Amino acid sequence: MKLTQAIILSAAILAGHACLAQEVKEDFKPSILNQPGQEYPQVNSQGYVRFHIKAPTADSVRVSLGLGGRGGTLLTKGDDGFFTGTTEGPMDEGFHYYHLTIDGGVFNDPGTLNFYGSTRWESGVEIPAHDKEFYALKDVPHGNVQQILFPSKSTGSQRRAFVYTPPGYEKDKSKKYPVLYLQHGWGEDETAWSNQGHANLIMDNLIAEGKIKPFIIVMTYGMTNQLKWGHLKEFKIDTFQTVLTDELIPYVDSHFNTIADQSHRAMAGLSMGGMETHAITLNRPDVFSYYALLSGGIYTPEELQGKAKPKLIFISCGSKENPDKINQAADTLKQAGYNVVSYVSENTAHEFLTWRRSLYQLAPLLFR
Amino acid sequence: MKLTQAIILSAAILAGHACLAQEVKEDFKPSILNQPGQEYPQVNSQGYVRFHIKAPTADSVRVSLGLGGRGGTLLTKGDDGFFTGTTEGPMDEGFHYYHLTIDGGVFNDPGTLNFYGSTRWESGVEIPAHDKEFYALKDVPHGNVQQILFPSKSTGSQRRAFVYTPPGYEKDKSKKYPVLYLQHGWGEDETAWSNQGHANLIMDNLIAEGKIKPFIIVMTYGMTNQLKWGHLKEFKIDTFQTVLTDELIPYVDSHFNTIADQSHRAMAGLSMGGMETHAITLNRPDVFSYYALLSGGIYTPEELQGKAKPKLIFISCGSKENPDKINQAADTLKQAGYNVVSYVSENTAHEFLTWRRSLYQLAPLLFR
Incomplete structure (x- = not known):
């Protein structure tokens, strides 16, 4: 063990002891x-x-x-x-x-x-959380979260997704909405953003406060290839990209009141869902206009060069992750002329409060 | 122990042994x-x-x-x-x-x-099950199951329900549908009929085969009063009846494309949900026209006398429950002039295959 490592370890142990000294x-x-x-x-x-x-x-x-x-x-x-x-x-x-x-x-x-x-x-x-009100269940008009089962020829299966429709969706049947496709992380599934993330309540509260224009959110299973932890680099996006862009999006556009064009479609994902968002938005810049990576990496100007310019790039993480990387990437992208917003969630790590807060920051920036 | 009891017990033990002798x-x-x-x-x-x-x-x-x-x-x-x-x-x-x-x-x-x-x-x-196809996930058009959150002044809460809307519900926005209010049993909740019961898949399959006219199903939590097993007789229906008839039904009628009248509204429940159905339909015969008790008791002509006549009474149970009671009650009600259908699920007890099959039998009889 090098001396510097020994010092860091000692400091960590002392910090731990200091912590234990706190009265519970x-x-x-x-x-x-x-x-x-x-x-x-x-x-x-x-x-x-x-x-x-x-x-x-x-x-x-x-x-x-x-x-x-x-x-x-x-x-x-x-x-x-x-x-x-x-x-x-x-x-x-x-x-x-x-x-x-x-x-x-x-x-x-x-x-x-x-x-x-x-x-x-x-x-x-x-x-x-001290800021828990933004994802609390309140006495405001509520949107619905509905389970849809859509046919997938490419995988030979009936697949599940959840669709958030905002309050009032049912009443004005002529109104059409933009759509955010929102992905979970590794080892999670299409239930995560509602159950752990309270995405529906975050939206209900933002809409009730008049802070956003209502939109639809679609959440489906992204680990279409089975893969084990530690093998993320072997992940191939093709299978999921086909399900998303060729099967789910057409199904949603034909069954819900959507504005079915690129400029009214966003994709976001947390962690591995960010990896998926990164890959799919770069492969299919014709499909989405708003890109968001939540604790899910960054974009570089080189990757984006020569492709349709996104209306917004949003990158975020917790302050206990690697915020410098996020902030530096945002600076680089801004200098290259992109519309970028970065966000760092204070005192959180690679965990759901980071992503709830990220969605709360992202939603008002979409479809403006 | 009486001799007859001893003989019955011995027979049961022998039957058990015969069972053990079967090669696995x-x-x-x-x-x-x-x-x-x-x-x-x-x-x-x-x-x-x-x-x-x-x-x-x-x-x-x-x-x-x-x-x-x-x-x-x-x-x-x-x-x-x-x-x-x-x-x-x-x-x-x-x-x-x-x-x-x-x-x-x-x-x-x-x-x-x-x-x-x-x-x-x-x-x-x-x-x-040998007849599992009727509740299987197939490549047919699928309805959606959506979580709704509705305000309940009587309980001071935002309450959850799940709403099944049939395939095509989204497309023809002028079409209106009848509604079945479908209750779970003791100790279960509003997730039971979708998760354990596959109510949505039973409906999708019946509709795909042209065996029923599509309708909406609404499932909410019926154990509005906390109560422990063995205390069912202390259950008072008032709290849940208020939530259902004064809060949920108006919410559903104002947010979904329903035919909002008594003759297009049914109530059914399994086990304790049958007890609730029995009590609420008798208290509020102005609200529902079709009554169904699945392993959930019976109606007598005396209870029904002098009230608005239901269009249908459906009573069912498993063959391992008390089918004689169901069949006798059906005979008595028929003799008194009621439109009654009874159903006994073969080789099942107080369990979900009884109730899946009961819904499969009930659905084609509703809203005719």
């Missing part, structure tokens, strides 16, 4: 993502999470959630047959996936709702 | 309700279910699914860290809820999708 406030409340009537997991006002798992004759229960690099949170067995424990420090605000390891097997916490991530339905917990 | 065919395949890429649980052509759960240092893994009264299926630990076991006999065709008990704690099988039942998200497994 005993104001824990059930997470809002618990199953009906379930008291645990609980979250306190500092962002600590407390778990409480019944397994009377188990030897070991570990929770995957915890501070980075510590292997999660090991629970302690009590006399009442419950394993209990609290994260060693506060978690970032927003949504977190996790699971339990019980005597060596992976299971979900029976207290929580499940969310599809890491190619499995995982437990989820929500740390109330 | 080794043609097991992954259940169609498994999570993506998961090999277990598996089902064979006879309806046996095999489980395979990783928990290397656990002492005991039991599955709640198994033959009645035997306490489910106790799995056996192998050298590979997996617990494995097969149900002692074949399960009924169709859908079954289950969960695992691992060292005394209740968890879900990480191999399967989750379904809301017994007031928790449970594991599910599907035994392919």
Whole structure:
């Protein structure tokens, strides 16, 4: 180990200890993502999470959630047959996936709702964010989220997508809307942006406040090729691009009140969905006019050169990711004459609060 | 114990043994309700279910699914860290809820999708039914299932419902449709009829075959009062009746293309949803014209006397429930001059294949 590495590690350990020294406030409340009537997991006002798992004759229960690099949170067995424990420090605000390891097997916490991530339905917990109002369920007019099943000849299947239609969509049947195609990340699916992302509530609230012109959002499954984590570079976009541009878009345009042209179509994606957005918008600049990568990489002027110029490029990430890269890419693209907006979500990492906030920032910029 | 009881019990035990003597065919395949890429649980052509759960240092893994009264299926630990076991006999065709008990704690099988039942998200497994085609996902035009959020002043909440709109609903915007309000059972919620029941696929297939006139289905949460199993008699219908008749129906009629009158409105429910249907149709005969109880009790001529006459009463159950009660009630109602159809699902009990088949029988009789 080099000396500099040793110093950095020591600093990290000290930071950890400083964190442990914080007094944990005993104001824990059930997470809002618990199953009906379930008291645990609980979250306190500092962002600590407390778990409480019944397994009377188990030897070991570990929770995957915890501070980075510590292997999660090991629970302690009590006399009442419950394993209990609290994260060693506060978690970032927003949504977190996790699971339990019980005597060596992976299971979900029976207290929580499940969310599809890491190619499995995982437990989820929500740390109330200081800005949570923008994605809260409020007494405002609500749009609908509808499951559609569309035929896909290229894959020989009936495929599922979810379509957000804004409030009032049903009433004025002559009105037509632009469409945002919005992709999930690796290991997630077409349920992620509604369940974890609250995309529908973000839209309902923005529309109620008069901050955006209503548009439709379409969310479908992007991992059309099966692939394992660590093999992202082997991902070929062709299969999904065909489903999206040749099958889903024509289906949506023929079944919904859309403005069916390039200048009223946007594509955005988070993480691997950003990779997909990047590839498809560059392959098919005739299809979309607004491009957005949320923790999903950048564009360079070289890639874009000689193609139809997008009306907007939006790139974002959490402040705990690589914001310098995002900001530098935005500067470079601006200098090359592109309309670029970059956004950095404060105090968040590669996680859903970054992406909820990114959508909240992006939506008012679309279809102007 | 009386002699007759002893004889019946012996017969039951012998029947059980005869069942065990059946040779188990080794043609097991992954259940169609498994999570993506998961090999277990598996089902064979006879309806046996095999489980395979990783928990290397656990002492005991039991599955709640198994033959009645035997306490489910106790799995056996192998050298590979997996617990494995097969149900002692074949399960009924169709859908079954289950969960695992691992060292005394209740968890879900990480191999399967989750379904809301017994007031928790449970594991599910599907035994392919000989008549499964009527609820299969086929290459036919598909209707949509949309989540709506409607305001409820009586409960001070924004409530969720799912609305099935038939194929073609979007295209002909002047066409108006009748509506079926369809309720889940105790411990389930508004997701049950789509997820476990495949109500949308049953409708899509019936419409594609020209067997029914298209209609809308609305499914919302009926356990508006919190109540525990065994306390059904304490259930008061008032809270849910207000949500349904004063809030949801007006919302649906103002947001969807419905024929908003009594003669184009039906109510049906399974199990506790049948209890709700029974109570609400009798309290508000001005609202619905078609009444259906699926494993959810009966009507008597005395209850109906002096009220607006329903166009149809449909009562059903599985052959392993109490079909005599259903058939006798139907005879009594017919003699009293009511238009009654009764239906008994062969070789099924109080479970979802009974209710899928009941909806398949009911749909062609509605709105004629």
